[in-house]
Amino acid sequence: MDAEVPQFPPLDARPLQDTICLFDVDGPLTLPRLSATPETLETLRKLRQKCAIGFVGGSDLKKQEEQIGKPAGVPVTTLFDYCFSENGLTAYKLGQALESTNFISYIGEDDYKKLVSFCLHYIADLDIPIKRGTFVEFRNGMINVSPIGRNASTQERNDFEAFDKKAKVREAFVAKLKQEFGHLGLTFSIGGQISFDVFPTGWDKTYCLRHLESEAQKPGGITYKNIHFFGDKTFEGGNDYEIFTDPRTIGHTVMNPNETIVALKELFDI
Ligand code: M1P
Numbered sequence: 175m176d177a178e179v180p181q182f183p184p185l186d187a188r189p190l191q192d193t194i195c196l197f198d199v200d201g202p203l204t205l206p207r208l209s210a211t212p213e214t215l216e217t218l219r220k221l222r223q224k225c226a227i228g229f230v231g232g233s234d235l236k237k238q239e240e241q242i243g244k245p246a247g248v249p250v251t252t253l254f255d256y257c258f259s260e261n262g263l264t265a266y267k268l269g270q271a272l273e274s275t276n277f278i279s280y281i282g283e284d285d286y287k288k289l290v291s292f293c294l295h296y297i298a299d300l301d302i303p304i305k306r307g308t309f310v311e312f313r314n315g316m317i318n319v320s321p322i323g324r325n326a327s328t329q330e331r332n333d334f335e336a337f338d339k340k341a342k343v344r345e346a347f348v349a350k351l352k353q354e355f356g357h358l359g360l361t362f363s364i365g366g367q368i369s370f371d372v373f374p375t376g377w378d379k380t381y382c383l384r385h386l387e388s389e390a391q392k393p394g395g396i397t398y399k400n401i402h403f404f405g406d407k408t409f410e411g412g413n414d415y416e417i418f419t420d421p422r423t424i425g426h427t428v429m430n431p432n433e434t435i436v437a438l439k440e441l442f443d444i
Contacts (some may be wrong), residue, residue, distance in 0.1 A: 177247030190225035193400040199231035201406030202434045209245040214431045220444040228256030230382045234313045235259040262382030263315020276314045280374045320369035335367040365413030379417035
């Protein structure tokens, strides 16, 4: 990280001060699991002169650091006004951490142990072309479960995604988990290529809107009247669906960074 930390007008001095643009990461800002391009970073920089910007991703902050902070050469928390990792369970405003809660305190150690043990047994018995490592990733606000394992390479990810379109390994796994753990009030969301997320119902991407609402109540806080959300999995069952259809947001479907750039140019003349 050696580039200069970017400077921006204060939030209440931007031309569109009651507008915020929130971006899902994989798809709208980067190709899956890859890095943001200079063109995307430059578009975000221009947009941030006009209104507030934030990301809301399912992954943890470490991944967004790799995908967006690293290519920019500065911490990702300096590139956005709001950073919402794990759907907002880890949240930053202007580089400062906001208060949040976590998955373990919701579910409790005993049920958590049962859930993880069940997943690991289930994966052990799966007959799929390859398995790598890190089958359950523990995050602040969720767990991420991957039959092939999160250590898979990009090529292995692509292969598994294609395989799973037919084999529906994740769909069957989720159906079984719903049967076994349905009483815990959990949502199982297939959002990416090789895994699914498990989190308390309601802790989907709309969770981040709670932070915007509570920040608005603080002295000098801003109420965003226009909350634009840009996502790719905006269809029912996709992990952007809830925030995309939420009455508090204006939803945009964009499948890749180029589509995002085109949409931003049209909407904000940047
Ligand atoms: O952002 C979408 C998903 O991206 C990753 O999924 P996968 O590794 O399966 O491609 C994960 O970080 C997941 O949590 C996230 O929802």
